[in-house]
Amino acid sequence: MSTATATTGAAPKLKTSAMIASFADPGQKTASAPFGHALVKAAQENDKIVGLTADLGKYTDMHIFAQAYPERFFQMGMAEQLLFGAAAGLAETGLIPFASTYSVFAARRAYDFLCLDSAEPNLNVNIVGGLPGLTTGYGPSHQATEDMAIFRGMPNLTIVDPCDSIDIEQAVPQLAASDGPTYLRLLRGNVPTVLDEYDYTFELGKAKVLRGGNDVVFISSGLMTMRALQAAKALAAHNVDVAVVHTPTIKPFDAATVLAEINTDRLAVTLENHSVTGGLFETVASAVVTVGLGKRVVPVALPDEFLDAGALPTLHDRYGLTVEKIVAKVLAELK
Amino acid sequence: MTATQELHSHELPQKERMIQETAAERLERVGAAAYRIRHHALNMGEVQGQGYVGQALGAADMLATAYSDQLRFRADDPEWDARDRFLLSTGHYAIGHYAALAEAGTIPVAELETYGSDDSRLPMSGMSTYTPGMEISGGSLGHGLPIAVGMALGLRYQDSNARVYNFLSDGELDEGSTWEAAMGAHHHQLGNLTAMVDINALQADGKTDTVLRTEPVTEKWEAFGWYTQRVDGNDVGSLLAAFDNAAAQAAAVGRPSVILCDTKVGRGVPLLEEREKAHFMRIEEHEWQTCREQLTAGYEGKDAR
Numbered sequence: 055m056s057t058a059t060a061t062t063g064a065a066p067k068l069k070t071s072a073m074i075a076s077f078a079d080p081g082q083k084t085a086s087a088p089f090g091h092a093l094v095k096a097a098q099e100n101d102k103i104v105g106l107t108a109d110l111g112k113y114t115d116m117h118i119f120a121q122a123y124p125e126r127f128f129q130m131g132m133a134e135q136l137l138f139g140a141a142a143g144l145a146e147t148g149l150i151p152f153a154s155t156y157s158v159f160a161a162r163r164a165y166d167f168l169c170l171d172s173a174e175p176n177l178n179v180n181i182v183g184g185l186p187g188l189t190t191g192y193g194p195s196h197q198a199t200e201d202m203a204i205f206r207g208m209p210n211l212t213i214v215d216p217c218d219s220i221d222i223e224q225a226v227p228q229l230a231a232s233d234g235p236t237y238l239r240l241l242r243g244n245v246p247t248v249l250d251e252y253d254y255t256f257e258l259g260k261a262k263v264l265r266g267g268n269d270v271v272f273i274s275s276g277l278m279t280m281r282a283l284q285a286a287k288a289l290a291a292h293n294v295d296v297a298v299v300h301t302p303t304i305k306p307f308d309a310a311t312v313l314a315e316i317n318t319d320r321l322a323v324t325l326e327n328h329s330v331t332g333g334l335f336e337t338v339a340s341a342v343v344t345v346g347l348g349k350r351v352v353p354v355a356l357p358d359e360f361l362d363a364g365a366l367p368t369l370h371d372r373y374g375l376t377v378e379k380i381v382a383k384v385l386a387e388l389k
Numbered sequence: 390m391t392a393t394q395e396l397h398s399h400e401l402p403q404k405e406r407m408i409q410e411t412a413a414e415r416l417e418r419v420g421a422a423a424y425r426i427r428h429h430a431l432n433m434g435e436v437q438g439q440g441y442v443g444q445a446l447g448a449a450d451m452l453a454t455a456y457s458d459q460l461r462f463r464a465d466d467p468e469w470d471a472r473d474r475f476l477l478s479t480g481h482y483a484i485g486h487y488a489a490l491a492e493a494g495t496i497p498v499a500e501l502e503t504y505g506s507d508d509s510r511l512p513m514s515g516m517s518t519y520t521p522g523m524e525i526s527g528g529s530l531g532h533g534l535p536i537a538v539g540m541a542l543g544l545r546y547q548d549s550n551a552r553v554y555n556f557l558s559d560g561e562l563d564e565g566s567t568w569e570a571a572m573g574a575h576h577h578q579l580g581n582l583t584a585m586v587d588i589n590a591l592q593a594d595g596k597t598d599t600v601l602r603t604e605p606v607t608e609k610w611e612a613f614g615w616y617t618q619r620v621d622g623n624d625v626g627s628l629l630a631a632f633d634n635a636a637a638q639a640a641a642v643g644r645p646s647v648i649l650c651d652t653k654v655g656r657g658v659p660l661l662e663e664r665e666k667a668h669f670m671r672i673e674e675h676e677w678q679t680c681r682e683q684l685t686a687g688y689e690g691k692d693a694r
Contacts, residue, residue: 104546128542131576133569136535140573143539146474146524147547151539167566170529171536175517 068365070191076244077189077277077366084244085219089182090118092226093152097123103230104144106130107154108137114154114184115242134164141179142171150178150230157183157198157239161205172235173210179235186215186239187276187327188356188373193363199356203332205237206305212236212258213304215276215326215334218248221302224256232258239276248280254300261308263315267297270384271315274325275301275334278354278375282325285380292385304334309341316342316349321387323352327375330355352387354380399462399493400471415458420625422492423453424688427657428681429488433504435677440505440513443661443670445485447623447652448556448587452489454628455554455585459636464494467521474540474553476524478533478561479587483515486523486556495522531564533557534584538570541579545641552581552639559588562603568613575614580643583635584615587622589652593668606649615647622650658683 078084085091097103097119105119106128120127128144130137134155141153160168160183172179183201190196205213212234216222222241229236252264264279265286274282279300286296299315301308316322316338326334335353342349356373370376374383410418430445455475463469477486487504490496496511503509510520514528525536537555544551561567574582592600603609610617616638620627628650635646654670655661658680661670672680 104543126546128577130573131569133566133573135531135566136538136569136573139532139535139566139570140539140542143536143541144543146536146540147543147549149543149546166529167532167535170526171532174526 068368070363070365078244078246083247085247086244087115087118087242088219088222088245089226089238089240089242090115092223093119094122096227096230097126099227100150100230102148102150103152104128104149105152105154106137106141106144108132108134108159110155110184113156113242114182114240116152116154116182119152134159135167138164138167138179138181139171142167142175142177145172145177145179150180152180152182152230154182154184154240156196157186157201158196160237161198161201165204168211168235169208173208176210176234178230178233180229181235181237182240183237184240184242188361188369188375189241189277189327189366191364191366191369194360197361199329199361200332201239202304202328202334206332206337210234211305214258214302215239215304216241216256216302217276217279217300219245220247220249220254221256225258225302228256228258241277246280248283249300256302259303259306259308261299261301261303261311263311264298264300265296267295268320269294269388270296270321270323271318272296272298272323272325273301273312273316273334273338274298275304276327278325278327281375281377281380284377285384288377288381289384292381294384294388296384301334304337307337307341312338313341313345313347316351317347321352321384322349323354323384323387325354325380328355329358331358352383354383399460399464401461415629416626419453419458419629422457423449423625424657424684426453426485426488426492427684429491429498429501430484431658431677431680431684433484433487433501434672436502437505438674439669439671440484441481441669442484442672443654443667444479444482444587444589445488446658446661447589447654447656448482448485449488449657450623450625450628451556451585451587451650451652452485453492454625454632455556456489456493458629459632460554461551462493467495471549471551473551474524474537476527476533476537476540476553476555477515478525478527478530478555479558480514480516480526480528482556482558482587483511483513486515487511487520490520490522493522496520530558530561531566533561534567534570534574537582537584538573538577538579541574541582542577545579545581550581550641552583555582555584557584557586559586559590559597559603559606560592560600562586562606563601571610571613571615574645578642579645580638580640582645583639584645584647586647586649587652588649589654591654591666591668596666610647610649614644616644617647617649619649619651622652623656657687659687
């Protein structure tokens with residue numbers, strides 16, 4: 055590439071940000087390390103709660119807990135099999151462990167240890183996975199685009215895909231209080247605060263209608279609920295009235311609430327920060343088929359492929375997760 | 390000794406127990422337990438027509454040392470908080486573990502004949518969700534020691550002085566997770582954690598040194614910072630001495646200990662000791678009685694010496 059073409063091109067190319075980068079929009083209201091602070095708060099009320107990590111405390115907001123409760127925090131080193139085996143052992147003694155690493159390592163590397171040591175005996179082990187879906191530009195080694203697909207097959211495991219800091223703050227004590235293992239798709243660092251503008255509380259296992267709408271219904275989880283709400287506002291300018299149903303618990307799935315919303319004449323769209331294979335879309339699709347609904351569902355999801363490395367805004371645009379891409383897709387469907 | 394006394398005697402650490410016995414009496418008591426465990430295993434194998442009998446016979450002395458001498462437990466209350474934990478990560482050794490649990494009084498001896506049958510509490514591969522006294526579900530190898538690390542951390546955090554024993558095999562030394570846990574136990578100074586490794590030098594596909602060489606085993610554990618002993622795992626006197634040494638240095642904060650036990654597959658039954666070694670030993674229908682007779686003859690012969 056010559057200097058001339060580089061300087062005469064359009065905007066300069068975006069750079070891959072450091073791993074700690076936030077996906078919050080500029081100027082958006084955020085909360086710092088909501089998981090870490092929520093865990094500290096839960097631990098103040100429940101002395102059975104302990105924390106552990108595999109050399110990623112600072113990168114999963116577990117360091118907040120470690121600083122508050124050093125005697126209740128166990129650093130297991132870069133050893134994910136040990137991390138989750140030991141988490142099961144801690145739970146066997148009556149404690150309530152929260153064990154953090156990146157989602158890719160929990161799902162791909164330590165699956166056997168989660169499945170047999172925690173899920174089979176139904177222990178209260180809480181897996182905290184950082185960088186779920188497409189929340190880093192580091193490429194397939196760090197992008198857990200298929201974590202829910204992997205984990206949905208694990209009996210007894212509860213899967214939570216929170217939207218924002220409110221979801222995380224309210225989910226943590228409920229995860230601690232629920233029997234059996236859980237998996238939290240962690241949003242960390244400066245996490246957007248979105249759901250405080252709605253009449254909403256997180257209830258484990260429940261989907262909630264955040265807003266009504268006559269033309270389209272969005273079924274969404276995770277950070278895509280934030281995008282769904284933004285897209286709903288943008289579509290109003292096109293005279294398209296959009297309802298948004300947030301379903302942060304992927305398993306067990308609140309099929310009753312979701313199916314009641316889907317079983318209308320509205321265009322049904324699922325939105326997820328996950329591969330189109332094995333995540334929210336297929337969860338909804340199986341619920342629809344199971345009750346015999348002949349209803350088309352349009353997925354907004356990551357493609358079933360290894361994704362590119364790069365800057366997060368570039369990648370969200372490339373793979374269709376941005377508000378603009380969602381709006382365009384809905385308008386095309388309605389034509 | 391009455392059954393009640395025996396029950397209560399297991400609630401104290403071995404060194405604090407009120408059992409008044411000579412070293413010879415102790416040896417005799419543990420040896421007799423190992424003998425009964427071997428008979429139980431043969432009977433279970435016969436009911437199944439198959440099973441990991443060779444491993445159970447090889448490990449019987451280790452299991453007897455643990456259950457009849459070292460472990461603190463309540464036979465009728467397997468969930469007792471203060472119990473020592475015995476984690477069987479080699480799920481296929483369940484036949485031997487069930488025999489030991491029967492010897493300990495946690496499982497009725499009469500129930501052993503259900504081993505591996507539909508609806509039995511005694512499945513072929515050991516699972517905590519099926520069997521009283523089974524702390525973990527083993528079988529996927531290399532899980533026991535990581536879980537043991539968590540248990541030892543959790544017990545120490547809750548001011549328990551219970552000890553955690555993980556029974557593993559030399560084949561499990563192939564698994565990277567075992568060494569992750571070996572590092573973790575040393576890093577966290579889990580002085581109440583003891584690993585007991587059955588080195589029978591045999592894996593599913595053949596002899597250990599042809600499958601994946603694990604030697605020098607002693608030096609590996611020493612390099613990982615563990616208090617390491619290597620003994621003849623079919624010699625009860627050596628086992629008792631090694632376990633006593635491990636108990637003497639056990640502490641909430643301290644070095645974890647490992648007892649490397651060289652054992653012989655099929656030990657105690659010459660017919661099986663001499664048979665070509667196999668992970669899954671075939672025993673013909675007519676051979677079971679021969680096995681039992683050889684076991685008894687060997688034991689009584691030794692007794693007479």
